Amino acid sequence: MGRWEPGARERLVLAAVDLFTEQGYDATTVAQIAERAGVTKSTFFRHFPDKRELLVAGQETLSQLLAEGIAEAPADATPLEAVAAGLVRASTAMGPLSREIAPRLKAAVAASTELRERDALKSVSLAAAMTVALVARGVPDPTAALASELGVLAFKRGFIEWSDSDRCLEDGFADYLLRALEELRAASASLG
Numbered sequence: 001m002g003r004w005e006p007g008a009r010e011r012l013v014l015a016a017v018d019l020f021t022e023q024g025y026d027a028t029t030v031a032q033i034a035e036r037a038g039v040t041k042s043t044f045f046r047h048f049p050d051k052r053e054l055l056v057a058g059q060e061t062l063s064q065l066l067a068e069g070i071a072e073a074p075a076d077a078t079p080l081e082a083v084a085a086g087l088v089r090a091s092t093a094m095g096p097l098s099r100e101i102a103p104r105l106k107a108a109v110a111a112s113t114e115l116r117e118r119d120a121l122k123s124v125s126l127a128a129a130m131t132v133a134l135v136a137r138g139v140p141d142p143t144a145a146l147a148s149e150l151g152v153l154a155f156k157r158g159f160i161e162w163s164d165s166d167r168c169l170e171d172g173f174a175d176y177l178l179r180a181l182e183e184l185r186a187a188s189a190s191l192g
Helices: 008-023 030-037 041-047 051-056 059-071 079-091 096-110 113-136 141-164 173-189
Strands: none
Touching (some): 008 041, 008 096, 030 041, 059 079, 059 113, 079 113, 096 113, 141 173
């Protein structure tokens, strides 16, 4: 095992997702993940505090990108236009690896109560980051919270459509997110 090989974090995520899919989350150990990734256990713990955190790798970056996009939206942007700007910025963090592992990750989360709980906490964290950014723009708290929740739903819906698409993507990930946000905006308008 190379001690300082590049890409260890990505290899750990891939190894974990594969092992979670093959044998289940509970049956997978940190030692198995490290071995599959070709690193030591100490390297694993330099990157992640525990195996559960592998599945939310990049959450802080995603929250930061969402908030930056909202903050940098034009001053006259509506709350949902600012959320759209955040979604576009966040889409830059999702590349081919994210799309490749999405179906396996989805299956691993669906099969584990602990991972479903962690996934729910991730959604709360993303919504909180967007709400704070919107409030900083002067958006009233209830409006900011609602726009943020729509943003999280749009992210989830857009990600599923993007990762499930079997066609070569003419549209980028941002296009999927923006379509999902527009569908949710239209649906919320029909609530009356």
